[in-house]
Amino acid sequence: MNLVIVDYKAGNVQSVQFALERLGVQATLSADAETIKAADKVIFPGVGQAASAMAQLKARNLDKLLPTLEQPFFGVCLGMQLLCQHSEEGDTELLNIIPLSVKHFETELKVPHMGWNQLENLQSPLFEGLQEQEYAYYVHSYYVPLSEFTIAQTSYPEPFSAALNYKNFYAAQFHPEKSGAAGSQILKNFLAL
Amino acid sequence: MLTKRIIPCLDIKDGRCVKGVQFENIRDAGDPVELAKWYSQQGADELVFLDITATNEGRKTFAELVRNIARHIDIPFTVGGGIGEVADVEVLLQNGADKVSINSSAIKNPQLVEELAKHFGSQCVTVAIDTKYTEATGWKVYTRAGTIETEHSTIDWARKVVELGAGEILLTSMNNDGTKAGFALDITADVAQAVTVPVIASGGAGTMQHFADAFQVANADAALAASLFHFRELEIPNLKQYLKTQGVDVRI
16 A cells, blocks of 8 residues: 655654554655645644644745545544634634634643543444544644534533545644554545545 | 543653552553553543653653553543643644643743743643642642742632733642642632632542542632552542442533
């Protein structure tokens, strides 16, 4: 399988690549349009700040390319948020692949939402073999509210989108590459899509 | 429900664990990767690796070690020690660390916290605070491995680094560290109350009850210990079972 991790200098690409290696899969790191287009599957990690990540994508013309992709695509953490339309973080216009907005946590609880929290209402082949209430590792200050594209939810304290699916685009707010055995299973499930 | 985190801390010198860690099932007790794997299987929620190497050579070894840890474990880990500038952090994050912890360099140059948050996001910037109480001064921040008293009161400093962009506070009470008499509940509670980001309690853990107190009395979000886990005086699976019976949400 030709698997490409989008490397646009705003992601924890190394951790994702290592997680795939542990599953016996070698992934290519690339920001090259032709390489990404030719991939069987694409993983799109991201950490950091929405506006600077968008700037990095634009600098590589990836903001034009990514929405046109048709192969199975997996956005992780900030990589999930970037697929949406707009983020409150820096009032940033995103890739606009999924018509959703990204909000800041307004809660008495600690922000960032950091640590292990439970996945509920699992509704996708992405979660094949996982139990309800499985733990995943999160670290984020912005979230996507529940929507018709939500395929799993987590509560902090209100339920939000733990994962999304729209056409060929899958995405997780948590870090499957850091979520122990459950996370590995999710990556494996994505590879099997 | 977001769970409370249990975090073993490993001191690293020249790429090896120090403090003579003893485990039956580990071939090489000084190998940080073997230990990391073992702790992850035991149910540790995160790991912290502190580089206490003083040489440049050792620092390079540490970056290689970080890469090796990231290659083999599937839970998050924080690395600290000797970080002075943005470039240091870039190397560690590129090699697969999830967060970095800075301490003395934040005291020396508070703008570093802001720069790191801007470059990499607050989520990967942990500020470690060493604090000590004396009757004359109250809880003060100490620097250089706890050897030098600063002018900062602990609460003010915690608030300041969060304003600058810290995403987490690792609070170590020097009065309690090594005593096994329990965490410093008062200052931990005050810091947890004063800031909006998660707080890790550190220093003084000796019993399972101490962890329950850190979470339930002081409202810490995570608790860290070193030798208590390394010498297997306390096993993480037992600790988590106990915490669960005490009504603390933990990942089991």
